[in-house]
Amino acid sequence: MSDVIEIEELFKAYGSLPVLQGLSLRVRAGEVYGLLGPNGAGKSTLIHLMMGFLRPNQGRLRLFGSTRLERMRARIGYIPERQRYHTRYNAREYLRFLGQFSGLTGAALHERVERELIAVGLRDAAERSLGTYSKGMLQRLGVAQALLCDPDLLLIDEPTSGLDPAGQREVIELLASVRERGHTVFLCTHYLQEVEVLCDRVGVLAGGRIAAEAHTRELREVASSVRISVSPLGAEVQAQIAALGPGVRCEERSVRLSPNSAALQAAVLQALLDARVAIIALEPLESPLERLYREAVHETLPSPGEAHGLPAALWDLPLPGEQSPPTPADGRRGEGDTLLNELLGRNDRDQDPGERTPGA
Amino acid sequence: MRLLRFTGFTLLEYLRSGRIVIEIVALLAVFFIFLRRPMNAQYFFSVLGVFTPALTLYTMAAFIGLGDRPQGYVLLARGVGRGTFLLGLFFGACTIVAGAYGLLSLATAGLNRPVDLGFGDWLLGTLPLLLNISLLAALLLMLSPLVFPTGWRLVVLGLIALAFSSNFIGGTLLVALPDAVRSVLRALQALLGGPLVPAFYGFQLAVTRDYSTPTAIANILAQASLLVSLLGLSIYAFARRDLIFSNQ
Numbered sequence: 001m002s003d004v005i006e007i008e009e010l011f012k013a014y015g016s017l018p019v020l021q022g023l024s025l026r027v028r029a030g031e032v033y034g035l036l037g038p039n040g041a042g043k044s045t046l047i048h049l050m051m052g053f054l055r056p057n058q059g060r061l062r063l064f065g066s067t068r069l070e071r072m073r074a075r076i077g078y079i080p081e082r083q084r085y086h087t088r089y090n091a092r093e094y095l096r097f098l099g100q101f102s103g104l105t106g107a108a109l110h111e112r113v114e115r116e117l118i119a120v121g122l123r124d125a126a127e128r129s130l131g132t133y134s135k136g137m138l139q140r141l142g143v144a145q146a147l148l149c150d151p152d153l154l155l156i157d158e159p160t161s162g163l164d165p166a167g168q169r170e171v172i173e174l175l176a177s178v179r180e181r182g183h184t185v186f187l188c189t190h191y192l193q194e195v196e197v198l199c200d201r202v203g204v205l206a207g208g209r210i211a212a213e214a215h216t217r218e219l220r221e222v223a224s225s226v227r228i229s230v231s232p233l234g235a236e237v238q239a240q241i242a243a244l245g246p247g248v249r250c251e252e253r254s255v256r257l258s259p260n261s262a263a264l265q266a267a268v269l270q271a272l273l274d275a276r277v278a279i280i281a282l283e284p285l286e287s288p289l290e291r292l293y294r295e296a297v298h299e300t301l302p303s304p305g306e307a308h309g310l311p312a313a314l315w316d317l318p319l320p321g322e323q324s325p326p327t328p329a330d331g332r333r334g335e336g337d338t339l340l341n342e343l344l345g346r347n348d349r350d351q352d353p354g355e356r357t358p359g360a
Numbered sequence: 361m362r363l364l365r366f367t368g369f370t371l372l373e374y375l376r377s378g379r380i381v382i383e384i385v386a387l388l389a390v391f392f393i394f395l396r397r398p399m400n401a402q403y404f405f406s407v408l409g410v411f412t413p414a415l416t417l418y419t420m421a422a423f424i425g426l427g428d429r430p431q432g433y434v435l436l437a438r439g440v441g442r443g444t445f446l447l448g449l450f451f452g453a454c455t456i457v458a459g460a461y462g463l464l465s466l467a468t469a470g471l472n473r474p475v476d477l478g479f480g481d482w483l484l485g486t487l488p489l490l491l492n493i494s495l496l497a498a499l500l501l502m503l504s505p506l507v508f509p510t511g512w513r514l515v516v517l518g519l520i521a522l523a524f525s526s527n528f529i530g531g532t533l534l535v536a537l538p539d540a541v542r543s544v545l546r547a548l549q550a551l552l553g554g555p556l557v558p559a560f561y562g563f564q565l566a567v568t569r570d571y572s573t574p575t576a577i578a579n580i581l582a583q584a585s586l587l588v589s590l591l592g593l594s595i596y597a598f599a600r601r602d603l604i605f606s607n608q
Contacts, residue, residue: 084434
């Protein structure tokens with residue numbers, strides 16, 4: 001399979017602020033590639049470079065084997081991060097204009113516009129001004145305009161950014177249906193769930209480079225730690241389950257497997273079923289993708305603790321769901337530690353220094 | 361064809377945005393205040409020679425505002441090239457101002473026709489006037505944040521200020537300067553003031569409509585050349601810069 005996107009040693013800086021620092025990446029035809037990264041990592045910058053809106057300082061960027069990116073636009077569908085469209089138009093006339101700009105005319109234009117309006121569920125609202133659309137509707141319009149000319153490559157920038165949970169789910173379902181059409185898709189996001197649901201391969205952008213890369217099917221195989229919620233366990237059953245392995249921790253209403261494996265998980269579930277215990281839920285505490293992301297970002301970025309003048313040791317506290325190692329002082333970390341760590345983790349996402357980068 | 365479609369798209373958005381109300385009010389004001397009295401052709405072109413550039417300032421600024429928004433990414437992601445994008449804004453603004461000029465001319469012709477102004481004469485006065493409108497629009501476009509980054513805009517504004525400075529630094533200040541500085545300043549003023557000549561002479565030509573000398577034709581050509589140069593420079597600069605729209 002040929003490469004649709006080929007990027008080698010790409011550098012981009014805004015003035016003296018480096019954003020991409022030697023990024024290399026390849027995406028094959030028909031592949032759905034997810035690029036994860038914290039805010040300000042340079043995901044949007046990369047998409048803007050691919051669209052030819054920005055010019056790289058150094059490095060090579062090829063789309064469909066060509067470095068003349070502006071000439072490749074006819075083969076690209078682009079969904080921008082923010083749902084900013086020309087609100088003085090209604091959806092139908094807006095799509096008609098965009099189709100005309102792409103060279104569509106007559107019956108073909110009419111047919112494509114109607115097809116996409118139906119596909120994204122906006123046909124009934126097609127005569128309404130875009131100024132009256134909700135964010136979710138605007139994002140659906142974004143999908144429609146991107147698919148209008150049957151592009152070979154879809155570049156999607158933060159598709160669910162700023163949407164409420166229902167809107168997020170709606171857009172993810174829509175993109176999942178787009179996936180079925182067989183386009184090559186390059187999706188930038190900082191939501192792990194989107195990547196898990198939609199992508200074949202995932203890369204983590206941190207420190208201006210691809211810090212980690214993996215196939216999502218490998219990551220989906222088994223979660224590194226899981227919690228099985230069950231009906232109340234008797235002491236005897238608890239002891240029996242705990243004896244199945246060193247990573248098994250039993251409580252009255254849950255069993256925790258960490259580290260988890262397919263064999264251990266199967267053995268524990270079988271034991272629970274044999275003991276006629278009702279299994280209420282099985283949920284990953286930290287998915288392999290989450291771990292991949294955390295480790296890649298953790299290795300390449302300065303700790304938020306350091307950034308805020310806090311002791312580096314605080315940064316090494318476990319994330320929520322991760323088992324806390326015992327400390328000499330009190331034998332275990334308290335809930336406050338986890339909360340503090342959660343807050344620090346949030347700092348990492350919310351206050352990354354690159355966040356204020358224009359276009360990033 | 362795409363340029364035509366994009367200009368239409370921009371114009372339609374401008375009309376729907378309601379900004380056109382300002383032009384309509386200004387148009388009515390100029391007509392009722394200045395063009396209802398008995399007048400000759402010279403007076404008519406003098407009034408419109410001042411009004412249309414003023415209107416161009418407002419209209420072009422509004423069109424630049426329409427263009428300099430993140431919405432532009434969606435358009436540029438399609439077949440609308442950067443040159444087409446810039447020219448669409450330019451032609452959109454010029455169409456509005458030229459339309460306003462046309463309406464005023466029509467109203468004047470119908471309600472208060474200048475005694476010495478025939479259709480041929482009107483055409484002769486209109487040509488340099490419309491070229492001046494276009495020149496101003498092109499200059500404003502070049503000075504917009506779309507085309508040049510802030511530093512370069514300041515440089516261009518500085519050069520324009522220097523070109524105009526002969527009116528302000530012509531007397532005692534110039535005498536007080538050392539000879540060498542004075543010579544350099546005069547040379548710069550002459551050099552930079554050169555491109556302003558066609559615009560000023562164009563205004564005079566619209567008022568007098570005197571095409572009896574070759575200078576008049578040469579000036580029309582100079583206005584057109586300057587217009588093409590300004591637009592060419594803007595497109596060149598816009599095509600080569602990182603595209604980061606304002607208000608992202």
